[in-house]
Amino acid sequence: xxxxxxxxxxxxxxxxxxxxxxxxxxxxxxxxxxxxxxxxxxxxxxxxxxxxxxxxxxxxxxxxxxxxxxxxxxxxxxxxxxxxxxxxxxxxxxxxxxxxxxxxxxxxxxxxxxxxxxxxxxxxxxxxxxxxxxxxxxxxxxxxxxxxxxxxxxxxxxxxxxxxxxxxxxxxxxxxxxxxxxxxxxxxxxxxxxxxxxxxxxxxxxxxxxxxxxxxxxxxxxxxxxxxxxxxxxxxxxxxxxxxxxxxxxxxxxxxxxxxxxxxxxxxxxxxxxxxxxxxxxxxxxxxxxxxxxxxxxxxxxxxxxxxxxxxxxxxxxxxxxxxxxxxxxxxxxxxxxxxxxxxxxxxxxxxxxxxxxxxxxxxxxxxxxxxxxxxxxxxxxxxxxxxxxxxxxxxxxxxxxxxxxxxxxxxxxxxxxxxxxxxxxxxxxxxxxxxxxxxxxxxxxxxxxxxxxxxxxxxxxxxxxxxxxxxxxxxxxxxxxxxxxxxxxxxxxx
Numbered sequence: 001x002x003x004x005x006x007x008x009x010x011x012x013x014x015x016x017x018x019x020x021x022x023x024x025x026x027x028x029x030x031x032x033x034x035x036x037x038x039x040x041x042x043x044x045x046x047x048x049x050x051x052x053x054x055x056x057x058x059x060x061x062x063x064x065x066x067x068x069x070x071x072x073x074x075x076x077x078x079x080x081x082x083x084x085x086x087x088x089x090x091x092x093x094x095x096x097x098x099x100x101x102x103x104x105x106x107x108x109x110x111x112x113x114x115x116x117x118x119x120x121x122x123x124x125x126x127x128x129x130x131x132x133x134x135x136x137x138x139x140x141x142x143x144x145x146x147x148x149x150x151x152x153x154x155x156x157x158x159x160x161x162x163x164x165x166x167x168x169x170x171x172x173x174x175x176x177x178x179x180x181x182x183x184x185x186x187x188x189x190x191x192x193x194x195x196x197x198x199x200x201x202x203x204x205x206x207x208x209x210x211x212x213x214x215x216x217x218x219x220x221x222x223x224x225x226x227x228x229x230x231x232x233x234x235x236x237x238x239x240x241x242x243x244x245x246x247x248x249x250x251x252x253x254x255x256x257x258x259x260x261x262x263x264x265x266x267x268x269x270x271x272x273x274x275x276x277x278x279x280x281x282x283x284x285x286x287x288x289x290x291x292x293x294x295x296x297x298x299x300x301x302x303x304x305x306x307x308x309x310x311x312x313x314x315x316x317x318x319x320x321x322x323x324x325x326x327x328x329x330x331x332x333x334x335x336x337x338x339x340x341x342x343x344x345x346x347x348x349x350x351x352x353x354x355x356x357x358x359x360x361x362x363x364x365x366x367x368x369x370x371x372x373x374x375x376x377x378x379x380x381x382x383x384x385x386x387x388x389x390x391x392x393x394x395x396x397x398x399x400x401x402x403x404x405x406x407x408x409x410x411x412x413x414x415x416x417x418x419x420x421x422x423x424x425x426x427x428x429x430x431x432x433x434x435x436x437x438x439x440x441x442x443x444x445x446x447x448x449x450x451x452x453x454x455x456x457x458x459x460x461x462x463x464x465x466x467x468x469x470x471x472x473x474x475x476x477x478x479x480x481x482x483x484x485x486x487x488x489x490x491x492x493x494x495x
Contacts, residue, residue, distance in 0.1 A: 028071055028300035029079060030099045032057045032477075034339030035086045035135030036469060037064035037147070039096040052107055053277045054352075055130070056099055063146050063480055064086045065135035070279035070298035073101040082332065083478055086340045087138060087468055088436065088455065089321055089328040094473040098336065099365045100302070111275030116188050119338040124192040124272060125152060135339060138261050139251050139469060149480070151252070155196045156256030157241060158189055160265060162202045163224060163231045166323025167384060168286035168345045170294055172263050175210055183219075185265025188272050190218040196258075198348065199235055219450035227327055229406040229437035234467070247407065249432040249465035261342060265308045281337055282313035284400040287324075287346040288384055290317075297337055304333040307344065318386045326438035326451070329386075348385040365389075368400055368443035401440035401450055411440040411450040418457045431457035432465050460461045 033039040040057035050069040057067040080095040112152030116124060127144040128134055129252055134141040142155055164171050173182055183399040190198045198219045202210075208221045215221045222240050224230045230239065237243050237257050245255060250260055261283055268278040281299055283306050286292045290307070297306045307319070320327040324345050366382045412431060417425040433453050440450040458466055470481040 004407060007318035009441075010085075014328050022227070025071065025101055025103050025298065025301055025305060027076070027102055027428060028073075028298055029065055029081065029100045029302075029336045030056065030069060030300040031081055031083075031096055031098050031336055031338050032067045033064075033083065033096045033135075034063070034067070034299065036137060036140040036310055037135050038478070038479040039094075040067055041477070042078055042097065042099055044075050044099065045469060046075050046077060049073070049104075050075060050101060053111055057097075061151065063140065065140065066130065066132055066148055068132045068277050068279050068299075069099075070300050071101065071103045072107050073103040076100050076102045082335060083473070084321070084338075084340075086135075090455075090469060091325075091331075092326070092478070094471065094478045096478050097455075098300075111277065113273040113275040116191065116272045116358055119191070119272075121152075121192050121194050124188060127272050128192065128268060130277070131267075131482075132339070133267055133271060134265065136264055137253075137258055138467075139253050141202070141258065141260070142253075148253075150253045152193060153195070154253060154256060155193050155258045157197050157199060157258070158193055158220070159199045159201060159233070159236055159240065159259045160186065160238060160262065161231065161233060161259055162200060162206070162262045163236065164206070164226045164262075164284075165203055165231045166325050166327075168284075169231075169290075169323045169343045170284040170292065171206060172282040173266060173283060173343060174294075175206070178266060181269045182265050184273065185267070186219050187360055188268050189265060192268075193258075199240055201240060203230065227406075228323075228439065229435055231323075232435040232437055234435045235406060235437075245465075247430070247433045248460065249467050251467065251469075263342065278339065281339060281341065283337065283341060284343040285346075287320075288348065289339060290346040299339060300336045301331065302334050303337055303341075303344070306337055307333065309347075312443060317346045318349045320347065320386075324384060324386075325442055326436050348387075368404065388446075388447070390447050392448060395446055395448060400443045400445070402473040404439040404443050406437060406439070407435060409433050409454075411454050412448070413448055414457050415448060416452045418453055427461065427465075428456050432461050434458055 030033055040059050042057050044050060050072060052069060052072045054219055055066045056069050077100040079098045079100055081098040083092045083096045085092055096473045102119060122144055128141060129143045129145045129147055130143045134143055134147035139150060142148040142152045150340045186200060199222055200219065201222045201224060204223050204225060224239055229235050233252060234246050237246055237252060237376045243255050267278045271278060279299055280296050282294055282296050283292050285307060295306055319333060321330050322328060322343055322444060327345065395412050403412060414426060414429050414431050434454045438451045444450055459468055471478050472481055
């Protein structure tokens with residue numbers, strides 16, 4: 001994979017991942033918020049018996065999606081959990097409630113599917129809501145329930161993001177074995193949103209391994225180049241639909257765009273056809289410190305359980321939620337897996353900063369420049385780690401961060417003006433155009449926190465300009481900030 005001259009495929013990787021389902025859990029803790037929406041209050045009490053797939057928290061009066069028990073058992077505790085922003089992956093200050101369940105030995109779901117081709121669109125959307133699937137997307141999946149800031153009639157395009165371009169992040173779908181089911185899931189989405197165009201977007205490398213893949217009138221297949229930033233929702237929309245107005249801020253659904261993750265069509269198929277709610281998530285696990293694999297694990301299982309006993313206790317490893325370019329490190333592996341979690345990358349922990357690192361020959365380093373000897377050995381495998389490789393230094397105005405920026409902003413100027421509190425100048429530089437690809441920090445020779453600063457500057461933009469969902473905490477828990485303007489049109493039916 002070439003990224004502005006950075007050959008990220010040169011990082012040492014292992015065999016193709018396999019799909020495993022791990023079991024034998026003693027307890028799970030189901031977060032009562034997963035993805036977009038408010039945190040919910042429990043509808044069960046300590047001592048109650050719950051079944052797998054049973055709704056254990058629901059509130060149709062707030063913008064939310066029901067929470068379901070992923071395994072059967074007895075409720076033993078109501079706890080408070082750390083929360084993470086569904087878009088940025090940043091840890092939030094607010095806690096969300098969670099229901100801890102002592103897992104029973106008898107498992108199984110009693111759901112039954114429907115003939116989706118005979119169902120009305122609003123009935124299909126109801127099934128997605130009850131299956132716990134409507135918390136995906138930047139502002140939730142619109143239904144007749146209070147699952148989104150928008151109504152179903154406002155969805156003009158549905159984009160399924162099947163682009164995997166960051167190092168060590170694998171596809172969650174086995175397209176060789178599951179593509180028929182996946183395609184049926186796309187058709188279900190097309191029926192659930194009959195006035196919308198469905199777009200399935202893949203990276204070119206994956207497309208080359210698929211024998212049969214063709215577009216239809218309602219479902220278009222798009223192939224994009226293997227560039228790291230193409231996994232970002234805004235870049236996909238710009239590339240596929242040419243929506244330049246996306247740079248002006250606001251939500252994607254302000255422009256009629258609903259972007260959903262790769263797992264969604266398969267999960268929709270299971271929910272509608274098989275009657276199986278979204279109670280098991282898939283995680284891509286990879287990195288130099290672990291064995292490449294994709295695991296399917298119950299929502300609410302501890303992250304360390306998903307990682308596996310063979311590696312979860314190694315103190316020298318750093319676990320990153322998301323990809324190494326734009327992900328966030330996890331401080332606590334006892335936290336439960338939530339709906340939005342789709343990849344964990346393990347890298348060796350930093351061993352301290354290297355003094356005058358730029359003088360080192362760097363045979364195994366990847367670089368945007370030819371400063372290291374690795375440029376003379378392009379086929380040599382690169383070793384990825386989380387080391388500092390040099391001290392933070394003043395900006396040298398090399399311009400590399402702006403060179404690699406896919407949306408042509410000036411990260412070094414945003415950092416300079418933001419750190420000096422120059423609000424008007426920061427706004428003029430339009431940090432809201434950033435797509436959070438992390439390339440600016442990756443190439444910076446001065447080790448400046450460019451992507452972090454641009455992200456903060458974007459969050460500080462006026463309400464109509466920033467393109468992150470904001471949250472605040474009231475007495476009932478974490479809730480999205482909703483204006484009266486947001487409320488208009490919600491709940492309108494679309495047959």
